[in-house]
Amino acid sequence: MLDATHxxxxxxxxxxxxxxxxAEDVQAAVDLFVDDCYWRDLVAFTWNIxxxxxxxxxxxxxxxxxxxxxxxxxxxxxxEPATEEGGVTTAWITFETDVARGAGLxxxxxxxxxxxxxxxxxxxxxxxxLGYDRPLGAKHGAGKHRTxxxxxxxxxxxxxxxxxxxxxxxxxxxxxxxxxxARLRQLGVPTIIIEKNDRPGDSWRNRYKSLCLHDPVWYDHxxxxxxxxNWPVFSPKDKIGDWLEMYTKIMELNYWTRSECTSASYDAAxxxxxxxxxxxxxxxxxxxxxxxxxxxxxxxxxxxxYPGMEAFKGDQHHSSKHPGPDAYRGKKAVVVGSNNSAxxxxxxxxxxxxxxxxxxxxTTHIVRSETLMDIGxxxxxxxxxxxxxxxxxxxxMIFASLPYAILHEFQIPLYEQMKERDKDFYAGLEKAGFQLxxxxxxxxxxxxxxxxxxxxxxxxxxxxxxxxxxxxLAHGQVTEVVEDGLVLEDGTKLExxxxxxxxxxxxxxxxxxxxxxxxxxxxxGKCWGLGSDTPKDPGPWEGEQRNMWKPxxxxxxxxxxxxxxxxxxxxxFLSLQIKARMEGIPTPVYELQDVHHLS
Numbered sequence: 001m002l003d004a005t006h007x008x009x010x011x012x013x014x015x016x017x018x019x020x021x022x023a024e025d026v027q028a029a030v031d032l033f034v035d036d037c038y039w040r041d042l043v044a045f046t047w048n049i050x051x052x053x054x055x056x057x058x059x060x061x062x063x064x065x066x067x068x069x070x071x072x073x074x075x076x077x078x079x080e081p082a083t084e085e086g087g088v089t090t091a092w093i094t095f096e097t098d099v100a101r102g103a104g105l106x107x108x109x110x111x112x113x114x115x116x117x118x119x120x121x122x123x124x125x126x127x128x129x130l131g132y133d134r135p136l137g138a139k140h141g142a143g144k145h146r147t148x149x150x151x152x153x154x155x156x157x158x159x160x161x162x163x164x165x166x167x168x169x170x171x172x173x174x175x176x177x178x179x180x181x182a183r184l185r186q187l188g189v190p191t192i193i194i195e196k197n198d199r200p201g202d203s204w205r206n207r208y209k210s211l212c213l214h215d216p217v218w219y220d221h222x223x224x225x226x227x228x229x230n231w232p233v234f235s236p237k238d239k240i241g242d243w244l245e246m247y248t249k250i251m252e253l254n255y256w257t258r259s260e261c262t263s264a265s266y267d268a269a270x271x272x273x274x275x276x277x278x279x280x281x282x283x284x285x286x287x288x289x290x291x292x293x294x295x296x297x298x299x300x301x302x303x304x305x306y307p308g309m310e311a312f313k314g315d316q317h318h319s320s321k322h323p324g325p326d327a328y329r330g331k332k333a334v335v336v337g338s339n340n341s342a343x344x345x346x347x348x349x350x351x352x353x354x355x356x357x358x359x360x361x362x363t364t365h366i367v368r369s370e371t372l373m374d375i376g377x378x379x380x381x382x383x384x385x386x387x388x389x390x391x392x393x394x395x396x397m398i399f400a401s402l403p404y405a406i407l408h409e410f411q412i413p414l415y416e417q418m419k420e421r422d423k424d425f426y427a428g429l430e431k432a433g434f435q436l437x438x439x440x441x442x443x444x445x446x447x448x449x450x451x452x453x454x455x456x457x458x459x460x461x462x463x464x465x466x467x468x469x470x471x472x473l474a475h476g477q478v479t480e481v482v483e484d485g486l487v488l489e490d491g492t493k494l495e496x497x498x499x500x501x502x503x504x505x506x507x508x509x510x511x512x513x514x515x516x517x518x519x520x521x522x523x524x525g526k527c528w529g530l531g532s533d534t535p536k537d538p539g540p541w542e543g544e545q546r547n548m549w550k551p552x553x554x555x556x557x558x559x560x561x562x563x564x565x566x567x568x569x570x571x572x573f574l575s576l577q578i579k580a581r582m583e584g585i586p587t588p589v590y591e592l593q594d595v596h597h598l599s
Contacts, residue, residue, distance in 0.1 A: 009108065022072060030062070034112045034114050037053075037058065038405065039116045043577060048551060049570075050591060070097060093105070095118070102118055104118040117401035123576060169291055170192070173193045173197070185253060190254075192256055193248075195257050203241075208348060210348035210351070214369065225251070258281075261276065261277055264291060266516075266555065273289070293557075293559050303503065304336070307480040311482065312481050312483060312484075319337070319345060332355045333349050338359075339456060342502035357496075359486075369459055372458060404544065450530060484496070509526060512524065525593075525598055526597040527545075527548060528545060530543070531596070551592055
């Protein structure tokens with residue numbers, strides 16, 4: 001009975017919303033929202049990824065987009081009764097627009113809309129061939145000169161990029177490029193993925209040998225093909241590499257290995273790119289309509305330029321080039337940095353009998369993996385969540401439905417619980433001299449990741465080595481490198497046979513500067529960050545990730561990246577934007593992002 005009451009409340013609200021929108025009565029629609037409302041739209045209304053914060057922002061968006069969007073058929077999703085907790089009623093919803101079908105999540109407070117997530121699910125007339133609509137595959141019957149699946153696949157691989165042109169080129173064949181390539185394949189968008197390595201998955205295989213995922217398996221599924229139920233909770237890097245290689249074959253991706261983009265330029269009049277590629281020793285020119293940089297959320301490696309680096313007699317390299325500990329047994333290593341990679345590398349060096357010192361240049365947020373899984377992720381991404389009926393898509397949508405402007409308010413209590421649960425662990429770190437933080441406002445890891453993509457470590461064992469003094473600690477900025485080590489700002493000299501710079505990465509638009517031009521890189525501006533005006537995430541407030549998965553100030557240029565969760569989830573919305581453009585469907589973008597920071 002209670003569910004029926006909540007369903008009726010939501011149904012009445014959706015009916016009022018549909019009536020107002022059908023009548024193009026924007027004011028009546030806006031009156032259905034509370035004053036401190038949030039409407040996050042993933043492509044369905046804005047052809048953008050955009051959060052409207054407050055009633056004035058909702059009104060402005062509807063005034064701009066309503067006549068073209070023509071939303072209708074607002075309903076509670078089948079089999080998903082509304083629920084109520086703490087005065088907030090939550091409901092899964094479906095709706096349609098003039099060109100698409102959508103789904104979302106609504107939260108009601110005081111009988112009005114508090115948060116609303118709307119997302120595009122599929123374009124009408126261009127649905128993915130899934131489930132009942134899956135292709136037959138085998139050609140039953142008989143016919144002369146019929147081609148087999150293998151012959152057709154080989155023909156496509158031979159012709160695409162040569163006698164026929166791809167509609168989309170993706171630069172970067174890691175998890176992001178692969179996930180997006182799979183989505184575009186399902187939508188019938190001819191796509192080539194450009195990857196410099198020898199095999200799919202080499203971007204994982206080629207990293208230091210102890211690398212593994214710090215996120216659990218339930219968080220990391222790829223589109224269409226989840227990990228099997230016997231897959232380990234935390235995947236070793238080579239196992240992930242093999243999975244990605246297998247996935248590219250199963251999903252029939254046009255994946256060019258041993259290929260490197262050397263330049264790209266856009267012809268606005270022709271509406272196409274000219275992309276120069278060195279493919280396995282040969283030169284190829286591609287002319288796609290859309291170009292996607294999927295070169296990793298973090299962009300180019302930040303290799304510092306310290307005075308005296310050229311005089312160092314040992315080995316020095318960025319963490320992205322670290323081969324592992326084997327060559328350094330019995331030697332001294334200094335790792336500059338104190339985030340995930342730094343901790344992983346330090347632990348592996350210690351395991352390999354290397355005398356290792358970590359240089360902590362600024363405070364670092366640390367959360368134990370077990371605690372993060374239990375308190376931070378278990379409600380959405382865990383075996384318990386799956387058993388309770390939580391699907392990957394629902395988990396992704398719930399997470400996406402929390403507006404970034406208030407997400408920290410939901411995170412702070414969770415990290416307070418973590419701090420209390422592991423207080424002895426943190427006391428041990430502080431006693432060892434490790435400088436901790438909990439984010440600028442105590443909101444912890446997720447907000448640090450979203451705001452700056454750095455400044456944290458998910459502990460899978462290295463912290464205890466720090467506590468025990470097995471990994472030595474030093475603090476401060478590096479002032480110079482000398483022939484046998486480096487010197488810190490307080491004059492401390494650290495002797496080293498090898499220096500590993502775990503100094504992070506720059507913005508993804510650095511690749512654009514290299515391949516397209518600095519002018520285009522500056523035109524699109526910095527990638528990643530919310531504009532929270534916290535360390536390494538300068539304001540003004542953006543409300544969404546800068547430039548990610550949405551139109552940029554350069555026509556037909558896109559950025560796709562992030563962790564496996566984001567690669568999976570946001571590839572859906574980027575692929576739909578590209579498909580719509582290929583089919584000539586009008587895509588009026590609402591409020592293209594302004595550029596406030598160049599890199």
